[in-house]
Amino acid sequence: MKTQSVFQHHLPVKIHFATETLLDLTPFYSDNDPNFSTLLVISKSVSKIFKQLFAKLPDNFIIYSEVKKNPDCRDIADMAIPTNCNRIIGIGGGSVMDSAKACFARLITHDKYLLRDLINRPELIATASNTRQNFQLHLVPTTFGTSSELTCWGTVWDWQKSEKLSIGHPLLYADQALIYPRLSDTLPEQITAYTGLDTLSHAMESYWNRASTPISRIHCLESIKYCVDTLPHLIKELGKQKYRDKIAIASILAGMAFSQTKTSTAHALSYPLTLQHNIPHGFACSITLGELFQYNYNTAPDIMAPVLKIFQESMGSNSTDFSEIFREFLATCNVTANLRDYWVTKENIPKLAKAAFLPKQTGSMLYQVTEKEIAEIFTAVL
Ligand SMILES: [Fe+2]
Incomplete structure (x- = not known):
């Protein structure tokens, strides 16, 4: 396998993993300074499930529970940050993680800049480098797909202009990611499948990324194996906790990898599917993996062979037609x-x-697709 002679790996997020914990905020009460406030960014569903827990919060814990799916940048810009806020805790799915992170960018820059400017000019976020340690960001995912708790960027959307935006800077890495797989136990089938496929997509996109390193590739292959071996079983037995635990670990591994390489x-190809056809992210970013694999395999078979082997072994197939095996895999996940x-x-x-033809992003893959080939890929999965 081709290796890079110079690379870095920087992931400053403390990962706390606990399979028996549902949601534990008590560590935050013990270091609660009454002179400062904590903003809890949560989803509507989390606010309902943990109604009793949130009813007993200290007075200086302020809740924001209006996060929408695929959040619009205007809504995040309008989020009220409480006075003397020094800590944000995000609890929810990917949209909550991304909203909490974007709000954190506003917090550490003392709301001096428009959110749009923080998105377009990450150097404005860098102005907080000397005071970043005065603030804390803790992220608690309840679905295990985006791995946003381990990356330094967040996806936000401008639905009026039909644009996908990204806010990102190393100062936005969370101080801590609290991984409690039990929080995902009640997820319905489709969300379970799509978030699992999002994780698989991150692992594969990081693997065939030109920025991949020997370290990130190990994380990718482990993540892919966990996903392919586990997701079909989890879809059949949604309540089986051992499968939920494995998917949570797959999500950590994928996050450790693509936090270094980005996606590809x-x-x-997924963003216009979501913007123009409202297709859920996990499906939109995984539907083309089978076709894209084939382009990368033809370019670098030695690099891609371990991924093919994982799928062949897990699916009990000898076929070298990856797109065919991938279709079978989607079928075992009850996904079209x-x-x-x-x-x-x-x-x-x-x-x-x-x-979809974004040379900066599509150019990061081993094989660099053209706009014509992108059209062919969409046609192949039509
Ligand atoms: Fe994704």
């Missing part, structure tokens, strides 16, 4: 392999391909 072409099931038509493809 499958994610670039066709965009038409989300009402995408042949006529939609040119517009999708044009929007």
Whole structure:
């Protein structure tokens, strides 16, 4: 396998993993300074499930529970940050993690800049480097797909302009990621499948990324194996905790990898699917993995062979047609392999391909696809 002679690996997030804990905020009460306030950014569903726990919070814990799915940048810009806030705790799915992180960027820069400017000019976030230690960001995921708790960026959307945006800077790494797999025990089938596929997509996108390193690739392969071996079983037995635990670990491993490399072409192809057809992220970013694999395999078979082997062994297949094995894998997860099931038509493809061709992102993959090839990939999974 080709290796880079110079690389760095920097992940400053403390990971706390506990399989028997549901949600434990008591450590935050013990170091609660009454002179400062804590902003809890949570989802509506989390606020309902833990109603009793949130009713007993210290007075200086302020709750924001209005986070929407695929959050709009305007809503995050309008979030009220309490006076003397020095800590944000985000509890929820990927949209909550990303909202908490974007709000944290506002907090550490003392709300001196517009959120839009923080998004467009990360150097403005860097102005907080001398005072970052006065603030804390703790992230508690309840779905294990985005791994946002381990990355230094967050995805936000401008739904009026039909744009996917990203806010990112190393100062936005969380101080701590609290991983409690039990929080995902009640997730319904489709969210379980799509978040698991998001994790798989991160691991594969990081693996075939030109920025991958010997360290990140180990994390990727382990994550892919956990996903492929576990997700079909979890879909059949949603209540089985040992499978939930494994998917949580797969998500950590994928996060450790793609926090270093970023994502690549499958994610670039997913954004117009979400913006133009409202397709959920986990499905949108994984539907093209089978086709993209084939391009990368043809370019660098020695690098891609271990991924093929994982799928062959797990699926009991000798086929070297990865797109065929991947379709079978999606079927075992009760997930369609066709965009038409989300009402995408042949006529939609040119517009999708044009929007998906982002040379900065698609250029990070081992094989660099053209706009024409992107159209062919969408057609193949139509
Ligand atoms: Fe993703």
